[in-house]
Amino acid sequence: MSKIVILLLLTAILIALFAGLYFLMKEPASSKRTLRSLMVRVGFTFVLITLLLVAAYMGWIAPHAVGK
Amino acid sequence: MxxxxxxxxxxxxxxxxxxxxxxxxxxxxxxxxxxxxxxxxxxxxxxxxxxxxxxxxxxxxxxxxxxxxxxxxxxxxxxYSAQMDRSFRQGMIWFIFSEVMFFAAFFGALFYIRMFALPWLGGEGSKPLTLDLLWPNFVAEWPLLNNPDPKYASPNEVIPWHGIPLLNTTLLLTSGATITWAHWALKVGKRLQLNLAMFCTIALGLTFLGFQIYEYSHAYMDLGLTLDSGIYGSTFFMLTGFHGLHVTLGSIMLIVILVRCLRGSFTAENHFAFEATAWYWHFVDVVWLGLFIFVYIL
The missing domain is CATH 1.10.287 (Helix Hairpins)
Known part of the structure; x- marks a missing residue:
């Protein structure tokens, strides 16, 4: 379950990132849509890293290098 | 007419x-x-x-x-003219396309090895003879600490995710936030904040590189994890090494952009170089996130 949420968040980050690229290509320089997309990207990334830490701490995922 | x-x-x-x-x-x-x-x-x-x-x-x-x-x-x-502006945008999109294909190839290699090549060597699926005939004692596991062919020295350990990799992830995520701060400051015309946020982003990027160099020397000197210590070492150094090169290039671009910010070259209406570089930095950050998840954690 955790892995599915991680993959979904990663997909959302990629969509926000490439939406930013699309707006960078298409919108005039005065537009703020690239900035907004990248803000969403940073927000999702923060959520994902927090989730990874919680999941590893709670034992929902087993990071492969722990204890080796 | x-x-x-x-x-x-x-x-x-x-x-x-x-x-x-x-x-x-x-x-x-x-x-x-x-x-x-x-x-x-x-x-x-x-x-x-x-x-x-x-x-x-x-x-x-x-x-x-x-x-x-x-x-x-x-x-x-x-x-330059509006046509030239479109040319720059075209150049940027093709550059990013080549970068995406580049990293897709290396991530693809990692996924292929983990999902197909190693399980097959371990006799999974319809390949029991592969195990019996090639290396019958081989155990397919990831990270691979026992190479099937003893001719190639296996690594003693791999780098745990919660040390330098987690620290570096935090550094790059923070740099993603600071470049967004700089981006916002440019849009609303706050030059001091723009310069300060750009400086923070560059400092975070260079610190990331410093830790990466330390991690590599630790891997080579203490862990026996090298470019030729089997498929784990090869994929690890290929992926993280090329990413490190991209952080280096991104840092150089950011330094140039900071100098231009200090000179006041950008306005809220004319700053394509800034936005393209900021987007590139976000891209490099997201690639690292993929590396952190698929190389160090899962």
Whole structure:
């Protein structure tokens, strides 16, 4: 379950990132849509890293290098 | 009836591409020599390898800064038009396309090895004979700490995710936040915040690189994890190494952009170079996130 949420968040980050690229290509320089997309990207990334830490701490995922 | 056409600036022939090619040549020779320094049977000098690599990196820095300098001067001289602006955007999109394909190939190699090649070697699915005939004692696991062929020394350990990798992830995520802060400051015309946020982003990027160098030396010196210690080492150094090169390039671009910010070259209406560089930094950050998840954690 955790892995599915991680993959979904990663997909959302990629969509926000490439939406930013699309707006960078298409919108005039005065537009703020690239900035907004990248803000969403940073927000999702923060959520994902927090989730990874919680999941590893709670034992929902087993990071492969722990204890080796 | 006459039609008025937009002026289109055609720059003079540029020598920067050939300078870049020379730099890449020295980097390739320097790196190839450096890899063989610690290999038995090769008479390769460490000093010469580092010197060749240093020459290559210096030429690349010279090329990037010189080329940027030419483009900036052309822009500031008012030689560009709306058509040229579209050309820059086209250039950016093709550059990013090549970068996406580049990393897709390396991530693809990692996924193929983990999901297909290793399980097959371990006899999974319809491949029990592969295990029996090739290396019957092989156990498929990831990270691979027991290479099937004992001719290739296996790593003693791999780098745990919660040390430097987690720290570096935090550094890059923070740099993603600071470049967004700079982006916002540029849009609303807060120059002091823009410069401060750009400086923080560069400092975070360079700190990331410093920790990566430390991690590599620890892997080579203490863990036996090297580029030739089996498929884990190969994929680990290929993926994280090329990402590190991208962070280096991104840092150089950010430094150039910071200098331009300090000079007040950008306005809220004219700042494509800033936005393209900021987007590139976000891209490099997201690639790292993929590496952190698929190389270090899952």
């Amino acid at each position: 006459t039609t008025k056409h937009e002026r289109y600036y055609v720059p003079a022939q540029s020598y920067w591409p050939i300078v870049g090619a020379v730099g890449l040549f020295f980097i390739a020779i320097g790196l190839a020599n450096l890899i063989h320094v610690f290999q038995p049977g090769y008479d390769t000098s460490l000093t010469k390898s580092i010197l060749l690599l240093g020459v290559g990196v210096s030429v690349i820095i010279f090329m990037v800064s010189g080329w940027f300098n030419h483009v900036i001067k052309e822009n500031m001289a008012g030689l």
